[in-house]
Every structure is written in structure tokens, then in C-alpha cells.
Amino acid sequence: MIRRWGMAVDLDRCTGCGACVTACHAENNIPTVGSEQAARGRAMHWIRVERYWEGEFPDVKLKFRPVMCQQCDAAPCEPVCPTYASHHTEEGLNAQIYNRCIGTRYCANACPYNVRFFNFFNPRWPKPLNVQLNPDVSVREVGVMEKCTFCVQRISAAEIDAKAEKRELKDGDVKPACVQSCAAKALVFGDLSDPESDVSRLSRSSRGSKLLEEVGTLPKVAYLGREG
Amino acid sequence: MSESTPATGSMVEGLLRPLVRTSWRFYVLVAFLGSIVAAGLGTWAYQMYMGFGLTGINMPVYWAFYVTNFVFWIGISHAGTLISAILRLVNAGWRRPVTRCAEVITVFALMIGAMFPIIHLGRPWLFFWLVPYPSERRIWPNFRSPLVWDFFAISTYLTGSLLFLFLPMIPDFALVRDRSTGVRRRAYGVLALGWRGTTRQWHRLESAMQIMAIAIIPVAVSVHTIVSFDFSMAPVPMWHSTMFGPYFVAGAIFSGIAALIVAMAALRKFLHLEAYLHPVHFQNLGKLLLMMSLLWAYFVFAERLTTWYGNDSAEINVFYVTQRGSFAPLYWTMVVCNFLLPLTILSIKRLRTIAGCVTAAVSVCIGMWLERFLIIVPSLSHKYLTYTWGHYRPRPVEIMITISTFAAMTLLYTLFAKFVPIISIWELEAGEHHVPAVSPLAAPQRGLRHDPALEETRA
Numbered sequence: 001m002i003r004r005w006g007m008a009v010d011l012d013r014c015t016g017c018g019a020c021v022t023a024c025h026a027e028n029n030i031p032t033v034g035s036e037q038a039a040r041g042r043a044m045h046w047i048r049v050e051r052y053w054e055g056e057f058p059d060v061k062l063k064f065r066p067v068m069c070q071q072c073d074a075a076p077c078e079p080v081c082p083t084y085a086s087h088h089t090e091e092g093l094n095a096q097i098y099n100r101c102i103g104t105r106y107c108a109n110a111c112p113y114n115v116r117f118f119n120f121f122n123p124r125w126p127k128p129l130n131v132q133l134n135p136d137v138s139v140r141e142v143g144v145m146e147k148c149t150f151c152v153q154r155i156s157a158a159e160i161d162a163k164a165e166k167r168e169l170k171d172g173d174v175k176p177a178c179v180q181s182c183a184a185k186a187l188v189f190g191d192l193s194d195p196e197s198d199v200s201r202l203s204r205s206s207r208g209s210k211l212l213e214e215v216g217t218l219p220k221v222a223y224l225g226r227e228g
Numbered sequence: 229m230s231e232s233t234p235a236t237g238s239m240v241e242g243l244l245r246p247l248v249r250t251s252w253r254f255y256v257l258v259a260f261l262g263s264i265v266a267a268g269l270g271t272w273a274y275q276m277y278m279g280f281g282l283t284g285i286n287m288p289v290y291w292a293f294y295v296t297n298f299v300f301w302i303g304i305s306h307a308g309t310l311i312s313a314i315l316r317l318v319n320a321g322w323r324r325p326v327t328r329c330a331e332v333i334t335v336f337a338l339m340i341g342a343m344f345p346i347i348h349l350g351r352p353w354l355f356f357w358l359v360p361y362p363s364e365r366r367i368w369p370n371f372r373s374p375l376v377w378d379f380f381a382i383s384t385y386l387t388g389s390l391l392f393l394f395l396p397m398i399p400d401f402a403l404v405r406d407r408s409t410g411v412r413r414r415a416y417g418v419l420a421l422g423w424r425g426t427t428r429q430w431h432r433l434e435s436a437m438q439i440m441a442i443a444i445i446p447v448a449v450s451v452h453t454i455v456s457f458d459f460s461m462a463p464v465p466m467w468h469s470t471m472f473g474p475y476f477v478a479g480a481i482f483s484g485i486a487a488l489i490v491a492m493a494a495l496r497k498f499l500h501l502e503a504y505l506h507p508v509h510f511q512n513l514g515k516l517l518l519m520m521s522l523l524w525a526y527f528v529f530a531e532r533l534t535t536w537y538g539n540d541s542a543e544i545n546v547f548y549v550t551q552r553g554s555f556a557p558l559y560w561t562m563v564v565c566n567f568l569l570p571l572t573i574l575s576i577k578r579l580r581t582i583a584g585c586v587t588a589a590v591s592v593c594i595g596m597w598l599e600r601f602l603i604i605v606p607s608l609s610h611k612y613l614t615y616t617w618g619h620y621r622p623r624p625v626e627i628m629i630t631i632s633t634f635a636a637m638t639l640l641y642t643l644f645a646k647f648v649p650i651i652s653i654w655e656l657e658a659g660e661h662h663v664p665a666v667s668p669l670a671a672p673q674r675g676l677r678h679d680p681a682l683e684e685t686r687a
Contacts, residue, residue, distance in 0.1 A: 037281065040281075040284075040286055041286025041287050041288075041289075041618050042281060042286055042287070043287070048615075050613070050615040051615070052615070065615075067613070067615075076462060076463050079370070079372040079373060079461075080372075080373050080374065080375070080461065080462060081370055081373055082357070082358050082369050082370050082373040082375040082376045082379075083357045083358070083367075083369060083370060084367070084369075084370045100357075100367075101350070101351070102349050102350065102351045102352075102354045102355065102357055102358075103280070103349050103350015103351050104345075104348075104349060104350075104375055105285075105290035105291065105348075105350065106373070106374075106375060106458075106462070108287070108288075108290045109290050109291060109462055109464060109608060110461075110462040110463065110464070112463055112464075112611060112612045112613075113612075113613060113616075114287065114288045114611060114613060114616035117287060118280070118285075118287070118290065118350060119350070120279055120280050120281030120285075121278075121279035121280075121281045122279060142279045142280065142350070142351075143279075143280055143349070143350025143351035144350055144351065145350075212612050212613075215463050215612070216463075217463075
């Protein structure tokens with residue numbers, strides 16, 4: 001059976017700690033660009049925690065919203081890529097083939113969520129940071145786009161393990177780095193084609209909505225709003 | 229090689245003079261422009277070596293100066309072929325000295341414009357992946373991508389406009405061939421494709437030009453429509469619009485006419501073509517420019533009004549940021565340059581002089597460049613999620629490469645005018661003798677004489 005990987009984000013639980021961002025950087029070999037380049041808008045965070053304030057100071061409420069690639073079923077980034085670097089996998093993931101990317105950056109323009117990032121320079125990891133690179137994830141060279149993959153390397157590893165142990169993947173076997181590191185358990189990942197999985201149950205919740213649903217991208221990430 | 233007697237007359241002499249005589253000013257100009265173009269190419273190489281980060285591009289403004297230049301130059305390219313094709317088809321007699329100046333703009337502007345999709349790539353050395361070529365991996369480009377449509381549209385248009393430029397040059401190449409010796413004779417002999425001026429050849433040329441004039445119009449319209457699709461196919465606020473196709477085509481013809489007026493004025497001044505490019509040519513093109521200015525303003529008004537009434541949460545942000553936000557100074561400059569100034573100058577007969585038309589045309593060129601910039605950048609910097617709003621400032625590499633494209637256009641134009649009669653001699657002669665357009669004399673033009681009386685009436 002073909003799986004449909006999806007995620008649920010409980011905004012009521014998110015504390016805005018940023019552990020998901022750090023974990024994602026470590027897991028996916030995402031380079032840091034330094035303060036000067038970050039100020040120019042070159043920072044790359046496959047997942048970011050958006051901060052919004054409500055009300056006037058001092059009576060303000062702080063709200064957090066972690067945003068990563070929404071792995072849309074009707075992804076605007078895919079048809080515009082002239083080389084198929086951005087494409088849809090059988091399991092519904094929006095994959096990015098770095099080797100095939102020529103850097104038109106069209107996908108990033110088309111993406112309503114701004115979750116695609118461009119390598120403005122060749123990435124560098126000053127010693128000894130280079131030894132912490134994850135061998136399961138390729139590093140990207142200058143001029144290519146990159147984005148959240150739902151930690152596809154972890155999905156593959158879990159599938160291989162399950163196959164070796166001659167069993168089916170069960171709910172919770174795959175945990176992307178952000179989900180694993182979320183202390184508040186605000187992020188839940190799983191198979192949307194299994195109606196009994198945690199992520200399916202949460203996505204069906206009455207608190208659930210999709211980000212920029214009106215654009216018609218059919219995202220696979222559900223955001224659960226605060227109750228009341 | 230034919231044994232045709234060289235055409236005589238002061239007109240031919242005058243029009244061939246730039247080919248024969250070279251002043252020191254020409255070398256200085258070529259060296260000056262050439263060094264700017266070389267600096268631009270060097271900057272591009274430096275950008276490739278150091279990384280694309282040298283530009284001001286950032287998240288979320290992933291397209292800016294380079295794509296603006298792309299749309300601008302492809303727009304300028306509509307000068308030529310489209311205008312000259314229409315003027316040929318409607319058989320406008322005043323077109324004769326204008327057509328070749330216009331057709332050349334098309335070819336060079338397309339060549340420059342087509343560089344930008346490559347310059348703006350993150351990995352420009354892999355640009356050929358846009359081309360459907362048979363590869364051992366059997367990977368094709370994605371035919372759903374407007375960038376691939378661009379590739380087909382631009383390569384078709386470039387091929388078509390090259391043919392459209394080349395066909396009416398053949399008799400003139402033969403003329404130069406017959407009047408020269410040595411290497412020059414051989415070179416122009418090759419270009420003249422064995423032209424002898426027989427009745428059969430004139431007939432073939434005539435039908436070929438008719439076919440091209442008709443075929444190039446839908447091609448030109450489709451090219452800028454497809455360029456507009458680069459934007460309107462993406463769900464970006466203010467891009468995702470059904471009117472972008474005609475809006476871009478109108479803008480392209482608008483900027484194309486402006487570029488043609490500027491080029492003609494420069495040719496008239498520097499090549500002393502006062503006898504051929506009369507005030508009436510500028511006045512007629514000025515009227516066309518005025519019409520396109522009104523059409524452009526109509527499109528902008530329609531776009532702005534519907535956006536304002538629609539009040540879509542994402543679009544209205546882009547609307548206000550251009551209308552009265554950080555992009556407002558550029559926006560209102562554009563309105564003045566593209567509408568108020570040309571309208572004032574060109575609708576008052578007394579101001580519709582050569583100087584007036586050139587002022588309006590330069591203003592339109594600036595305004596249309598700004599228009600493309602204002603279509604691209606405010607939308608990208610103000611997409612849906614306010615958290616990701618950004619800003620953009622050009623960096624030196626982008627400015628240098630942009631400047632060098634204008635130098636490249638001038639350089640190519642200067643060189644062209646050096647080696648090819650910039651005014652179609654045989655067409656002018658055919659016009660002198662009141663032969664219907666595109667059906668020139670059945671005999672070679674050797675017998676033609678310059679008639680001062682007719683010259684008088686035309687002026």
C-alpha cells in the first residue's frame with residue numbers, strides 16, 4: 001500500500017523553543033551562513049518558528065507557528081521546474097533532486113509558504129564541524145535549491161529495518177528530526193493513509209486547519225489551533 | 229557572380245558611406261563600448277566563480293534585476309519585427325527607411341535578453357538541461373514549466389526574426405558586393421547568396437518576405453505572452469492574473485517603439501541620415517507611441533482597479549506597497565515616465581518634434597524597465613505569510629551586468645551599421661519609383677536613378 005506521509009502541528013503545545021530548527025540543521029546538513037549573510041536574507045531553515053504578537057504592548061500575546069514544507073498534493077513548486085528537480089514521489093512527498101537542479105529559483109517563487117532555500121555560496125563547515133555531518137544526507141553545492149524532505153532518509157531507514165525484520169511499519173516508527181526533538185510533542189508525524197494513525201486522528205480534529213488553504217495547494221500538514 | 233552594374237546615385241553613395249569610410253570616432257566608440265561589455269562578462273564570470281550570493285537576491289526575492297532585464301530586453305525586441313511586419317503588411321510607404329533599423333533591434337535585443345535566463349541560473353553551466361536533447365539518461369525537460377516554453381518561444385522568435393532581417397538584406401548585400409573588391413567582395417558575395425536580381429529571384433524574395441511578415445506577428449505576440457506566463461502561472465499575489473498576456477504584449481510593443489525612436493535618432497545624428505529619416509518618421513512613430521502609452525495606462529488602470537476592488541488579503545498588500553509604500557517612489561516615477569510625460573509631449577503637435585519624440589521615448593524606456601521591476605519585486609517581497617516578507621537592494625554585480633547590456637546593444641548596433649547598410653537601399657529605391665510594397669522591380673535595381681523631385685515630395 002502506498003503511504004501518504006503527513007504531519008500535524010499542535011499550535012497549543014508549541015513553546016517556540018526552536019529545538020526543531022536546531023535538530024533539522026544537524027540532521028540534514030544545513031549550513032549556517034553567518035550573521036552578515038543571514039541579515040541579507042540568506043539564512044536556510046527548512047523549518048522555522050514564526051513569531052506573531054497579538055495586541056498592543058504591554059498587553060501582548062505571543063504566538064508561534066512552526067512552518068516547514070507543507071508537502072502539498074497540488075504543489076505549485078513542481079510544475080514550474082524546467083528540469084523535474086522538484087517532483088512528486090509516489091508517497092506524495094515533494095522531493096528535490098539536487099543534482100538535477102539548475103537554480104532557476106522558480107519553485108521558490110511559486111511556493112506560497114516560502115519554505116524553499118537557495119545555496120547562494122558553497123556550504124562550509126569549519127573544522128571540526130565537518131565531522132558532525134550526517135552521512136545519510138548529501139550536502140548541496142552552490143546554485144541549487146533545497147527544502148524540507150520530511151527526513152526522507154529516516155523514512156527509508158525505517159522501511160529497510162521493517163523489511164529486514166519482516167514486519168509492517170507501525171505508527172511512530174518514523175520520526176523526522178523535528179518531531180523527535182520536540183519536547184512539547186507539538187509535532188506529530190505519520191501515515192495519513194492509515195485512518196488510525198495519530199497524525200490522521202489529529203488532522204481530522206475540529207481544531208485542525210491547513211495553512212493558506214485558500215491557495216489550493218492541498219497541504220499535508222495540519223495545524224491545530226488553540227481551543228476557545 | 230553576376231555582372232550587374234553598380235547602382236549609381238548620391239543616395240546609394242550616401243547610404244554606403246558608413247561601410248566605406250571609418251573615422252577615428254568609430255574606433256573610440258567601439259573600444260569604449262567593448263570595454264564595458266567585457267567588464268560585464270568579467271563580472272558574470274566573477275559571479276559564477278564566487279557564487280550567486282554576490283547579487284542582492286535573497287529569500288524571498290529570488291528574482292530581481294536579471295529577470296527584469298530579461299523581460300525588458302525581450303520587450304524591446306518587439307520593436308522591430310512586429311512593427312516592421314505590420315508596417316509592411318499595411319503597406320505604409322513611410323516605413324521604408326525604418327524597417328531595417330527596427331528589425332536589427334529585434335535580433336540584438338533578443339540575443340541580449342536570452343542571455344538573462346542563463347545569467348540568472350544558480351548553475352548556468354547546466355543551462356542546456358532546458359533543451360530537449362537526446363541523452364543517454366533519457367531525461368526530458370519538464371514541458372509543463374513556463375521556462376521551457378520560454379526556451380521554445382525565444383528560439384523560434386530569434387530564428388524567425390533573423391530570417392526576417394536577413395531576407396531584405398540580400399539585394400543590398402549584392403549591391404555592396406558589386407561595388408567592392410577583394411575580401412569584402414568575397415564576404416558580401418557569400419552573404420548575398422548568389423543574388424543576381426532576376427525576375428525569379430525577386431519573386432521568391434517577395435513571397436518569402438510576405439510569408440515571414442505574416443508568420444512573425446503571431447510568433448512575436450506569443451513570445452511575450454509566454455514571458456508573461458512565467459509570472460502568471462505561479463500563485464504569487466498580483467502575478468496570478470489572466471490579463472498578463474495582453475498586458476505584457478502591449479508593454480513590449482510600447483517599449484519596442486520607444487527603443488526604435490531612440491535608435492533612429494542616434495543613427496540620424498551619427499550617420500548623417502537626415503535625408504532619409506525625416507521628422508515625419510518620428511512624428512508617425514510618436515503617434516504610435518502615444519497610442520501604446522494610452523493602451524498601457526488602460527491596462528494598468530484595469531489591473532489596479534480590479535485588485536483594489538477585489539481586496540484579496542494577499543494582493544492588497546502588494547497593491548499598497550507599490551501604490552503608497554516603499555515602492556511608491558518607483559511606481560509614480562513609472563507612471564510619469566510611461567504615461568504623463570509621453571502623453572503631454574506626444575499629444576501636443578508643436579512638441580511632437582524629433583527632440584520631443586526622443587525625450588518621450590527615453591522616458592518610456594526607463595518607465596518600462598521600472599514597470600517590469602515593479603511587477604517582479606514587490607510581489608515576491610510581499611507574499612502570503614507576513615513573517616517571510618523581505619526587501620531587495622541590487623548589488624554591484626547586478627548593476628554592472630545591467631549597464632553592460634545597454635553597452636552591448638549599442639556596440640552590436642554600431643557594428644551592424646558599419647557592415648550593413650542600415651537603411652534598406654533597394655526598398656527605398658522601390659519606394660522612390662512608387663512600386664507597390666514588397667513587389668519590387670522585376671529587374672535588378674541597376675537602372676534606378678535618384679530623383680530629387682520625388683525626394684522633395686516625400687519630405
